[in-house]
Amino acid sequence: MNTEQFIKHASKFYPALYLESWISSSKRKTVRIVLCLLFTLVAGVYAVLFFGTKTIFLKQFLFLTQFSQYSNYILGALLIVFALSLKFFAIELFYKYFYFKNIYPSKNKESSQLTIDAAEMLYKRRGDITLGFLNSVFGIYVMTRLGVSVRGVTIVPFNTSEIVIVPDIYGVVSGNSIAIALVQTPFIDSLRSLKITKEDFIGASAWVDKIFRDEKKSHMWWGAQAVRKIKSIGEGLSYGQTALLQKYSTTAEQTSEYYTVDSYDEYNKVPVDELESILSKTREANALLVGEKGVGKKDIVLRLGHKIEEGKSKLLMHYKVVFLNTNLFVAAGAKKDTLEIELIRILNEVASAGNVILVFEDLASFVQGAERLGSDIAKLIDPYLVSPHLKIIGIVDTDEYHKVIETNATLRTRFERLQVDDTGHAGMLSMVENIVLGYEAKYHVFFTYQSLTEIVQGATRYFSNEASHEVVKEMVNELANEAQQKHVNIIAKQHVDIFIENKTGIKVGKVGAEEKDKLTNLEKTLHERIVGQEDAISAISNAIRRARSGINNPNRPTASFMFLGPTGVGKTESVKALAEVFFGKDASLIRLDMSEYKSADAMDKLIGSFASNTPGVLASLIRDHSHGVLLLDEFEKATKEVHDLFLQILDEGFFSDMTGKKINVRNFIIIATSNAGSTMIWDLFNKGTLLQESKNTIVDYIVGQGIYKPELLNRFDGVIVFHPLVGEQVTKVAQLMLEKLQKRLKEKGITFIINDVVLQYLTAQGSDPKFGARSIQRAIQDTIEARIAEKVIAGELEGGSEIALTSADIR
Amino acid sequence: MNPLSFAIAYVHWHYCNAFIFILEIWSGAQKATLKLFSFNDLVRSLFSPLMRIQEQHEGKFDMEEYAEIAASNIIMRLVGACIRLILLLVGFVAWVVVFVTGIIFYAIWITLPLIAVGSIIYGVMYFI
Numbered sequence: 001m002n003t004e005q006f007i008k009h010a011s012k013f014y015p016a017l018y019l020e021s022w023i024s025s026s027k028r029k030t031v032r033i034v035l036c037l038l039f040t041l042v043a044g045v046y047a048v049l050f051f052g053t054k055t056i057f058l059k060q061f062l063f064l065t066q067f068s069q070y071s072n073y074i075l076g077a078l079l080i081v082f083a084l085s086l087k088f089f090a091i092e093l094f095y096k097y098f099y100f101k102n103i104y105p106s107k108n109k110e111s112s113q114l115t116i117d118a119a120e121m122l123y124k125r126r127g128d129i130t131l132g133f134l135n136s137v138f139g140i141y142v143m144t145r146l147g148v149s150v151r152g153v154t155i156v157p158f159n160t161s162e163i164v165i166v167p168d169i170y171g172v173v174s175g176n177s178i179a180i181a182l183v184q185t186p187f188i189d190s191l192r193s194l195k196i197t198k199e200d201f202i203g204a205s206a207w208v209d210k211i212f213r214d215e216k217k218s219h220m221w222w223g224a225q226a227v228r229k230i231k232s233i234g235e236g237l238s239y240g241q242t243a244l245l246q247k248y249s250t251t252a253e254q255t256s257e258y259y260t261v262d263s264y265d266e267y268n269k270v271p272v273d274e275l276e277s278i279l280s281k282t283r284e285a286n287a288l289l290v291g292e293k294g295v296g297k298k299d300i301v302l303r304l305g306h307k308i309e310e311g312k313s314k315l316l317m318h319y320k321v322v323f324l325n326t327n328l329f330v331a332a333g334a335k336k337d338t339l340e341i342e343l344i345r346i347l348n349e350v351a352s353a354g355n356v357i358l359v360f361e362d363l364a365s366f367v368q369g370a371e372r373l374g375s376d377i378a379k380l381i382d383p384y385l386v387s388p389h390l391k392i393i394g395i396v397d398t399d400e401y402h403k404v405i406e407t408n409a410t411l412r413t414r415f416e417r418l419q420v421d422d423t424g425h426a427g428m429l430s431m432v433e434n435i436v437l438g439y440e441a442k443y444h445v446f447f448t449y450q451s452l453t454e455i456v457q458g459a460t461r462y463f464s465n466e467a468s469h470e471v472v473k474e475m476v477n478e479l480a481n482e483a484q485q486k487h488v489n490i491i492a493k494q495h496v497d498i499f500i501e502n503k504t505g506i507k508v509g510k511v512g513a514e515e516k517d518k519l520t521n522l523e524k525t526l527h528e529r530i531v532g533q534e535d536a537i538s539a540i541s542n543a544i545r546r547a548r549s550g551i552n553n554p555n556r557p558t559a560s561f562m563f564l565g566p567t568g569v570g571k572t573e574s575v576k577a578l579a580e581v582f583f584g585k586d587a588s589l590i591r592l593d594m595s596e597y598k599s600a601d602a603m604d605k606l607i608g609s610f611a612s613n614t615p616g617v618l619a620s621l622i623r624d625h626s627h628g629v630l631l632l633d634e635f636e637k638a639t640k641e642v643h644d645l646f647l648q649i650l651d652e653g654f655f656s657d658m659t660g661k662k663i664n665v666r667n668f669i670i671i672a673t674s675n676a677g678s679t680m681i682w683d684l685f686n687k688g689t690l691l692q693e694s695k696n697t698i699v700d701y702i703v704g705q706g707i708y709k710p711e712l713l714n715r716f717d718g719v720i721v722f723h724p725l726v727g728e729q730v731t732k733v734a735q736l737m738l739e740k741l742q743k744r745l746k747e748k749g750i751t752f753i754i755n756d757v758v759l760q761y762l763t764a765q766g767s768d769p770k771f772g773a774r775s776i777q778r779a780i781q782d783t784i785e786a787r788i789a790e791k792v793i794a795g796e797l798e799g800g801s802e803i804a805l806t807s808a809d810i811r
Numbered sequence: 812m813n814p815l816s817f818a819i820a821y822v823h824w825h826y827c828n829a830f831i832f833i834l835e836i837w838s839g840a841q842k843a844t845l846k847l848f849s850f851n852d853l854v855r856s857l858f859s860p861l862m863r864i865q866e867q868h869e870g871k872f873d874m875e876e877y878a879e880i881a882a883s884n885i886i887m888r889l890v891g892a893c894i895r896l897i898l899l900l901v902g903f904v905a906w907v908v909v910f911v912t913g914i915i916f917y918a919i920w921i922t923l924p925l926i927a928v929g930s931i932i933y934g935v936m937y938f939i
Contacts, residue, residue, distance in 0.1 A: 018812040072937045233847060
């Protein structure tokens with residue numbers, strides 16, 4: 001069917017659209033209420049006039065009989081009001097016929113099926129689809145969700161026949177189908193000028209389409225969905241009572257999350273169906289949901305509850321999902337015997353009830369809690385786990401699974417494991433689209449579509465060591481709460497960016513003028529601390545700009561470099577400068593001395609040991625910092641296994657700790673420093689060779705020596721060779737170091753004057769290139785600082801004094 | 812579109828599509844009634860013990876105890892059947908009400924334009 005035919009077909013909806021434009025739904029509702037009240041009033045007066053003397057109740061209103069001479073008029077009015085009420089009722093039904101049309105897809109897919117939203121766009125402006133869209137309820141709502149007014153959109157005319165309208169998978173042309181067709185037209189340029197991307201427009205339109213459909217379905221009480229949801233009166237007679245269970249449990253509907261969790265849909269279909277399939281088995285119908293903390297394990301159980309409630313689960317029809325409050329249960333039990341007796345009674349109740357799916361929300365804690373009381377839960381519930389009368393769901397975090405469940409043969413074998421992973425970007429967006437409506441109603445705020453995509457993106461990218469699913473929910477809640485307190489009605493993308501910045505310290509969103517200036521002059525800023533090393537400074541600056549602009553690969557660390565060079569040339573100082581410049585004063589510099597990881601237990605020290613149940617240094621440090629710079633000093637000294645660990649980290653941006661939990665390092669700049677190949681760097685330098693040009697030779701030498709594998713070096717964004725410091729560079733380094741000392745003395749009220757005598761002395765001391773800046777540092781400490789300290793102790797220097805060392809002082 | 816074409820479209824709908832629409836609502840209402848009283852389940856479990864309350868024989872075989880338990884279980888099944896039958900009856904009455912209401916509604920619907928127009932004309936006549 002082409003566009004013209006769709007437009008022709010939409011004309012069938014025109015009477016309803018005409019009615020709506022003439023008198024809107026809300027006005028019609030008011031009229032119906034007024035007519036109803038009027039009818040009741042007139043009918044009441046009429047009843048008093050004709051039957052007042054016969055009924056005790058109506059006798060109270062006998063004063064109305066003074067109007068008996070108007071009884072004919074009253075009867076006439078009654079008939080007219082009655083007729084109008086009937087007509088308005090019929091007209092409303094007429095509108096509703098079109099309003100609900102094609103909400104549920106028809107079996108006849110051959111015929112074109114339009115919803116009223118699509119018809120409104122196609123026909124309202126006689127074929128000008130752009131105008132039709134922008135003037136339709138659907139279009140206005142989509143544009144509002146995108147944070148723009150329809151008035152701001154420039155209309156560019158185009159030939160309607162050029163576009164193709166594609167019905168959805170059910171053969172229905174909805175408002176969303178028209179929106180998708182519109183992106184093929186010059187309308188997309190108008191959107192671009194409003195900084196709206198094609199993806200955002202299509203996403204917002206699909207969301208609004210779903211909101212509209214759900215809204216219509218909720219009013220269609222006779223529809224399949226509503227009928228399926230009706231609770232049967234006779235249902236309770238067929239199943240047993242669970243009085244004791246009720247004391248320690250809540251049903252899915254009673255949980256606070258039930259109505260905020262997205263209902264059973266295409267994005268979460270697979271795990272819910274798998275869970276349903278496990279629970280539908282005739283024996284050992286026990287499922288164990290295993291996944292990272294906050295990944296949405298409970299939500300899957302709640303979605304199954306929705307599926308059963310909506311009558312979509314034929315296999316588990318009439319079942320109810322009940323969460324056993326294990327903490328309360330263990331606390332109430334207090335003693336081993338009480339706990340065991342109560343648990344057995346509950347399980348017997350569940351078995352005889354015949355319609356309960358029992359959920360142990362935190363199975364591992366329950367087992368451990370009971371263990372502390374001396375009770376072996378696994379042994380106790382084993383007969384029930386194999387029983388055909390019970391269906392049990394256990395929920396457990398991955399690390400607890402490894403610790404508690406995996407080590408217990410009964411629990412491991414009786415439960416069928418169902419791995420729960422993050423639903424990914426699309427799944428999370430679908431979830432947030434669902435839950436946000438509840439928060440909007442609660443806090444009286446409005447989320448734009450871009451704010452939702454930013455929340456999902458932010459949760460996965462910047463809160464990467466927490467489960468994104470839970471983070472998303474918390475972000476929505478906190479943003480809505482914050483907005484209400486600050487009297488902000490619309491939550492846009494920038495509000496989410498500010499929220500992320502405040503929470504993580506990572507700068508996201510638009511670059512401000514001050515920051516822009518800082519980023520442009522990065523090289524200059526870094527040079528204030530680093531002498532020479534142009535290649536390193538340039539590489540670092542470029543990496544920072546890439547990260548800030550958000551164009552770097554989000555699935556790898558922000559940047560990664562290997563700094564090669566002899567000691568004392570500024571490798572570590574460069575990393576410190578980078579941390580300070582990029583992350584500010586609260587620099588998140590994590591420094592690991594890799595020489596500590598050269599023994600056999602290096603991996604255990606870094607990622608933790610399952611056997612001794614000790615967490616790893618790297619795992620703990622990364623968990624404690626959401627972002628920063630990870631400095632791996634003297635990387636060549638670490639074991640081959642550690643190098644292999646970093647192969648994965650550099651490639652994929654994460655590693656797994658001792659329990660198998662993923663630790664994300666994607667918000668870190670990883671820099672490994674190494675003295676490997678220093679001798680060769682020296683030789684080349686002494687020969688006057690340009691080191692950057694000989695980088696390949698140096699790398700080949702290092703690989704040839706077996707210090708690093710070639711694939712490891714290739715994983716770094718860059719291998720940077722640091723030059724040895726000579727001549728003027730040494731003086732500059734000395735100057736920088738003395739300035740630091742000068743600053744420290746200033747804090748004590750002593751003015752230290754940096755003169756040529758000191759500088760020449762330090763330059764001479766630092767002229768041994770083998771030790772680089774370290775010899776200058778040593779000379780400052782051993783000579784300059786020592787002399788000043790002597791003078792302070794001798795009382796020659798006090799607060800407010802000035803000191804300039806002479807050649808006699810430093811001889 | 813002018814009011815006249817709207818009126819024509821409405822009348823056309825009133826005597827064509829509206830019948831299908833009302834049928835949809837009517838059948839939905841009937842399904843809702845049947846679901847509310849869960850006819851299928853009540854019939855299927857007609858003689859099941861009420862709320863699964865059942866006694867079970869434990870220990871050695873004792874004729875007297877066995878007979879007591881059997882009698883008690885039969886009573887629970889009979890009580891269950893009685894309550895279910897009452898519910899089935901109430902449900903059936905509710906369904907009949909919905910069904911008859913539908914027929915009456917159809918009858919009113921066919922004559923609705925006439926009733927409305929007639930009432931207005933008759934009402935206006937009282938004013939004259």
